[in-house]
Amino acid sequence: MVALSEILDDLVSDVDGLFLFTPSHSHYERFADLDVPTVVIAPENTVEAEPFVELPLQFQNVKDRIRFGVEGAMEQNIVEAGDDIACNVGIFGGDPDSVVRVRVEENMRSGIYDLFANSRADPGVIRDVFEVAIELGKKGQKGEPVGALFIVGDAGNVMNKSRPLSYNPFEKSHVYVGDPIVNVMLKEFSRLDGAFVISDSGKIVSAYRYLEPSAEGVDIPKGLGARHMAGGAITRDTNATAIVLSESDGLVRAFKGGKMILEIDPEDY
Ligand SMILES: Nc1ncnc2c1ncn2[C@@H]1O[C@H](COP(=O)(O)OP(=O)(O)OP(=O)(O)O)[C@@H](O)[C@H]1O
Numbered sequence: 001m002v003a004l005s006e007i008l009d010d011l012v013s014d015v016d017g018l019f020l021f022t023p024s025h026s027h028y029e030r031f032a033d034l035d036v037p038t039v040v041i042a043p044e045n046t047v048e049a050e051p052f053v054e055l056p057l058q059f060q061n062v063k064d065r066i067r068f069g070v071e072g073a074m075e076q077n078i079v080e081a082g083d084d085i086a087c088n089v090g091i092f093g094g095d096p097d098s099v100v101r102v103r104v105e106e107n108m109r110s111g112i113y114d115l116f117a118n119s120r121a122d123p124g125v126i127r128d129v130f131e132v133a134i135e136l137g138k139k140g141q142k143g144e145p146v147g148a149l150f151i152v153g154d155a156g157n158v159m160n161k162s163r164p165l166s167y168n169p170f171e172k173s174h175v176y177v178g179d180p181i182v183n184v185m186l187k188e189f190s191r192l193d194g195a196f197v198i199s200d201s202g203k204i205v206s207a208y209r210y211l212e213p214s215a216e217g218v219d220i221p222k223g224l225g226a227r228h229m230a231g232g233a234i235t236r237d238t239n240a241t242a243i244v245l246s247e248s249d250g251l252v253r254a255f256k257g258g259k260m261i262l263e264i265d266p267e268d269y
Pocket residue numbers: 147148149192193194195209210211212224225226227228229230245246247248249
């Protein structure tokens with residue numbers, strides 16, 4: 001007879017680190033005297049862990065969640081290419097229920113961490129816009145699916161590469177994304193054409209912008225239409241990040257540097 005734990009031991013043997021995703025206090029404490037470095041990846045550092053990587057969204061796709069943690073830890077020089085790590089994540093529900101062994105490699109970088117942490121706009125602004133797009137994707141506009149295009153950061157350059165489709169309802173206002181009232185306004189205006197332009201600090205600069213970026217060298221998945229092309233392309237032409245809700249498939253996608261970085265289904269959030 002062989003004990004199961006002996007065989008599964010391979011999964012964690014000789015790892016260079018343990019990544020704990022959103023552990024409870026008691027779960028975290030069990031690893032206090034561990035002989036390998038422990039990194040906590042969570043929305044908030046409630047366990048006061050060091051090192052810690054802040055998770056802006058509870059990515060439902062486990063690969064996205066792990067990539068975010070690994071890329072964040074690479075950025076903080078906690079791990080490097082060639083390291084093997086064990087990731088303790090919760091797949092069904094919040095509590096960690098699984099162990100995934102990952103070899104850290106430079107070419108596994110998807111840009112998911114960079115998208116939130118190192119965009120022109122503040123990380124909180126990127127997260128707030130994601131939240132609006134997710135909410136809009138879940139509920140639609142009066143029950144009907146709706147699309148929306150948010151161009152976040154580097155607003156001066158974005159304005160220079162776009163033109164108004166209609167009068168700008170945000171012309172003289174000083175309103176910021178993340179404010180619940182503003183989120184209601186964004187949802188209301190999403191029924192109409194064009195893009196929202198949002199500044200680095202989250203100020204809504206304009207609605208109804210028709211983007212006119214050069215689409216040269218833009219690498220976006222086939223099958224996506226003009227909204228996604230324009231959103232993707234403006235992120236190559238400027239330092240903005242684009243967050244796009246598709247009316248046709250209901251997914252939220254993010255583009256940076258002319259590339260699609262992340263794709264999520266609002267129904268999972
Ligand atoms: N260059 C652009 N700038 C701003 N908005 C645009 C631009 N091109 C298209 N749109 C907006 O996107 C809407 C949908 O266009 P289209 O169906 O071609 O895009 P799509 O990428 O297929 O998006 P969806 O998945 O939502 O259908 C248009 O009605 C328009 O409001």
